[in-house]
Amino acid sequence: MHLLVCGGTGCRASASDSIIEKFKTEIAAKGLENDVQVILTGCFGFCEKGPIVKVLPDNTFYTQVKPEDVAEIVAEHVIKGRKVNRLLYIDPTNQEKISDAKHMGFYRKQIRIALRNCGVINPENVDEYIARDGYHAIGKVLKEYTPAQTIDIIKKSGLRGRGGGGFPTGLKWEIASKNAADQKYVVCNADEGDPGAFMDRSVLEGDPHSVLEAMAICGYCIGATQGVIYIRAEYPLAITRLKIAIKQAREYGLLGKDIMGSGFDFDITLRYGAGAFVCGEETSLIHSMEGLRGEPTNKPPFPAESGYLGKPTNVNNVETFASVPVIILKGADWFSSIGTEKSKGTKVFALAGKINNVGLIEVPMGTTLREVIFEIGGGIKNGKKFKAAQTGGPSGGCLTEKHLDTPIDFDNLIAAGSMMGSGGMIVMDEDDCMVSIAKFFLEFTVEESCGKCAPCRIGNKRLYEILERITNGEGTMEELERLRNLSLVIKDTSLCGLGQTSPNPVLSTMDNFYNEYLAHVNDKKCPAGQCKSLMKYVVEPEACVGCTACARNCPVNAISGERKKPHLIDTAICIKCGACIEKCKFNAISIK
Amino acid sequence: MENRIEILLDKYSHSRRDSLIPILQDIQEEVGYLSEEAIILVGKHLEMPTSKIYGLATFYNQFRFEPKGTFHIQVCHGTACHMLGAVSIIDFIEKRLKIKAGQTSRNGKYSLEVVPCIGACSQSPVISINGEYHSKLTAERIKQILIDLIGE
Numbered sequence: 001m002h003l004l005v006c007g008g009t010g011c012r013a014s015a016s017d018s019i020i021e022k023f024k025t026e027i028a029a030k031g032l033e034n035d036v037q038v039i040l041t042g043c044f045g046f047c048e049k050g051p052i053v054k055v056l057p058d059n060t061f062y063t064q065v066k067p068e069d070v071a072e073i074v075a076e077h078v079i080k081g082r083k084v085n086r087l088l089y090i091d092p093t094n095q096e097k098i099s100d101a102k103h104m105g106f107y108r109k110q111i112r113i114a115l116r117n118c119g120v121i122n123p124e125n126v127d128e129y130i131a132r133d134g135y136h137a138i139g140k141v142l143k144e145y146t147p148a149q150t151i152d153i154i155k156k157s158g159l160r161g162r163g164g165g166g167f168p169t170g171l172k173w174e175i176a177s178k179n180a181a182d183q184k185y186v187v188c189n190a191d192e193g194d195p196g197a198f199m200d201r202s203v204l205e206g207d208p209h210s211v212l213e214a215m216a217i218c219g220y221c222i223g224a225t226q227g228v229i230y231i232r233a234e235y236p237l238a239i240t241r242l243k244i245a246i247k248q249a250r251e252y253g254l255l256g257k258d259i260m261g262s263g264f265d266f267d268i269t270l271r272y273g274a275g276a277f278v279c280g281e282e283t284s285l286i287h288s289m290e291g292l293r294g295e296p297t298n299k300p301p302f303p304a305e306s307g308y309l310g311k312p313t314n315v316n317n318v319e320t321f322a323s324v325p326v327i328i329l330k331g332a333d334w335f336s337s338i339g340t341e342k343s344k345g346t347k348v349f350a351l352a353g354k355i356n357n358v359g360l361i362e363v364p365m366g367t368t369l370r371e372v373i374f375e376i377g378g379g380i381k382n383g384k385k386f387k388a389a390q391t392g393g394p395s396g397g398c399l400t401e402k403h404l405d406t407p408i409d410f411d412n413l414i415a416a417g418s419m420m421g422s423g424g425m426i427v428m429d430e431d432d433c434m435v436s437i438a439k440f441f442l443e444f445t446v447e448e449s450c451g452k453c454a455p456c457r458i459g460n461k462r463l464y465e466i467l468e469r470i471t472n473g474e475g476t477m478e479e480l481e482r483l484r485n486l487s488l489v490i491k492d493t494s495l496c497g498l499g500q501t502s503p504n505p506v507l508s509t510m511d512n513f514y515n516e517y518l519a520h521v522n523d524k525k526c527p528a529g530q531c532k533s534l535m536k537y538v539v540e541p542e543a544c545v546g547c548t549a550c551a552r553n554c555p556v557n558a559i560s561g562e563r564k565k566p567h568l569i570d571t572a573i574c575i576k577c578g579a580c581i582e583k584c585k586f587n588a589i590s591i592k
Numbered sequence: 593m594e595n596r597i598e599i600l601l602d603k604y605s606h607s608r609r610d611s612l613i614p615i616l617q618d619i620q621e622e623v624g625y626l627s628e629e630a631i632i633l634v635g636k637h638l639e640m641p642t643s644k645i646y647g648l649a650t651f652y653n654q655f656r657f658e659p660k661g662t663f664h665i666q667v668c669h670g671t672a673c674h675m676l677g678a679v680s681i682i683d684f685i686e687k688r689l690k691i692k693a694g695q696t697s698r699n700g701k702y703s704l705e706v707v708p709c710i711g712a713c714s715q716s717p718v719i720s721i722n723g724e725y726h727s728k729l730t731a732e733r734i735k736q737i738l739i740d741l742i743g744e
Contacts, residue, residue: 009710009711009712010711010712010713010714010715012712012725013712013715013718013725013727014715014725014727047712047713047714047715048714050714193708194709195669195670195671195708195709196670196671196672196709196713197709198709198711198713201711233617233654234654234707234710271613271614272613272614272617274613274616274617274652274653274654274655275652275653275654276651276652276653277708288613289610290609290610291608291609291610291611291612291613291648292609292648293647293648293651294651294652309610350713352671352672352713352714352716353671353672353675353713354675358672358713358714359714390671393671424671426671426672426675428675432675437671437675440671440674441671444708450651553731553732553735555684555688555731555732555734555735556684556687556688575680575683575684575687576680577677577680577683577684577731578680578731579730579731579732579735582730582731582732
């Protein structure tokens with residue numbers, strides 16, 4: 001019997017580490033170490049209901065497990081074979097308990113390709129990966145195909161880069177393969193910096209070997225013997241798992257000299273990113289690997305001609321690589337049968353925000369936003385109204401009600417004024433202020449702009465300042481006009497992808513929610529009640545009985561007043577956190 | 593400290609510029625931050641001007657130039673946390689500990705860092721104190737967490 005415990009960041013934040021420890025001690029205490037294995041897996045995806053524990057072979061899926069529940073699971077399920085009913089998932093539509101994940105609304109519409117092994121295998125054991133057809137693809141490629149034939153399969157599959165740009169992967173490999181050089185490099189971009197996206201981390205934590213295998217396939221195709229994974233230093237678990245995976249692959253002869261007796265050499269090293277969003281751009285990433293500031297350069301020359309240390313370099317994202325071995329094994333036709341005309345296969349999205357089922361999902365390209373939000377995502381939290389879904393992070397835009405039935409793929413998202421990006425999808429409800437969201441993303445861009453080109457360095461700062469004035473109630477109609485014009489100039493004139501897309505959140509919210517901008521500018525009001533400068537917390541003296549509950553709970557001691565007398569909020573100290581409103585039993589505090 | 597850094601640098605005996613970031617990462621891992629003397633030592637080792645090293649180190653968010661506090665507080669300011677009140681949490685911690693984001697308190701006990709996204713969006717808003725997560729925070733809970741920390 002196997003007990004799989006989710007080791008994704010969300011679950012670890014709610015104590016999955018101590019759950020594992022408890023399981024181990026409990027199992028040892030019952031003398032079952034030889035029969036029951038406790039495994040820390042990669043992310044199951046259903047973060048909302050974490051920590052998740054799955055029991056194999058019967059596939060029982062326990063949700064929101066607490067360390068206190070461990071003894072009961074061991075005593076009931078492991079020993080007596082009886083499911084612990086109270087920990088099963090309850091279907092919100094009919095209140096029925098579901099024990100097998102595949103019957104849940106959250107999983108039913110998903111097709112997991114890049115995430116195929118996440119939450120299924122023990123990522124620290126290469127044998128489990130091999131048992132799931134791991135390293136069969138590299139074997140097949142080395143034995144049966146020439147590099148050109150392999151590239152052809154990837155081209156035919158229609159796979160496009162999952163890091164955001166959507167460039168055809170096979171074509172990228174072909175260009176790199178045609179540039180002759182004494183040394184070439186395969187680089188895996190694992191510098192996931194988009195706030196709200198954590199799919200690359202999940203793949204590396206849950207299935208590191210799939211990326212190693214794909215990099216070796218890519219090396220064979222383009223003629224490289226060295227691979228580098230550029231990974232964020234902030235991902236310690238993924239780094240540990242990669243190190244273990246590389247070591248095991250070397251021991252099995254799956255990396256290193258003469259792989260599988262084919263004469264092909266390929267090895268992989270790790271480089272740690274030092275935290276710069278712009279390093280997701282491939283020329284910046286390469287500069288960072290060379291020990292320089294991560295600033296982009298003009299393309300051409302493309303990395304495929306002159307990349308790392310001046311040699312031809314092929315850079316792909318984690319999710320792109322993770323899809324490659326499956327394509328080789330199941331064929332280009334299989335992969336291209338999934339998805340839309342120009343976007344093939346599946347895409348992983350990180351669902352977050354005001355949605356019931358926060359988590360990591362993988363759906364076929366062409367799935368509609370409605371299916372993602374209302375079927376897989378289980379709808380909006382607290383029965384509120386859907387307002388917008390933001391995709392593409394700081395480079396993207398928002399999709400609104402009118403886009404609910406648009407099939408999601410690379411091209412449709414761009415047509416809708418957003419972009420695929422790395423796959424973060426933040427869902428907003430009627431209480432979210434779109435001007436404030438645009439300002440949030442601009443704040444991020446200003447912080448992360450590398451400063452090399454003026455449009456991005458100065459222009460985004462000006463955009464941010466205008467947005468700040470608008471959210472403070474100081475904006476004018478002329479400034480709204482300037483906001484749009486400046487955005488268009490920044491898009492046209494910036495050097496790299498960061499600047500060229502940074503005004504998207506502004507343009508897209510202006511296009512879809514212009515009324516909100518007008519309300520901030522003309523009426524000096526924030527319709528969603530989010531912009532703190534435009535509101536004031538006030539105690540209504542007639543309603544206040546002087547119970548002191550608000551004063552006692554104010555985190556910054558902004559409320560004063562004697563017992564049984566009306567209290568007063570000092571607006572200079574108040575941080576508008578809302579704690580007093582929650583505590584007041586007499587509805588005596590209002591927002592004005 | 594000088595000694596510890598020199599031992600580290602010895603590992604990179606024949607290094608070129610492309611080991612600069614790994615060297616700085618190792619030093620920060622070992623001593624917690626990049627001191628002026630550390631940067632000078634690296635400069636001598638790689639035969640590079642310290643201004644270039646400083647220019648590189650300040651470019652990346654990872655590098656710190658003052659020591660971390662005994663309690664290092666990281667507040668997640670990813671999109672999901674932002675929507676659920678991360679700004680109020682940052683405000684509150686700054687006011688309560690009397691330090692700004694990126695600073696360490698004078699007694700060396702607390703340091704505060706705002707990080708882009710720690711990927712625990714289902715648990716937002718989230719902070720981490722010395723690597724331990726505190727999730728789904730409310731104004732009340734953060735108040736209690738700080739009281740427990742400061743010991744009042």
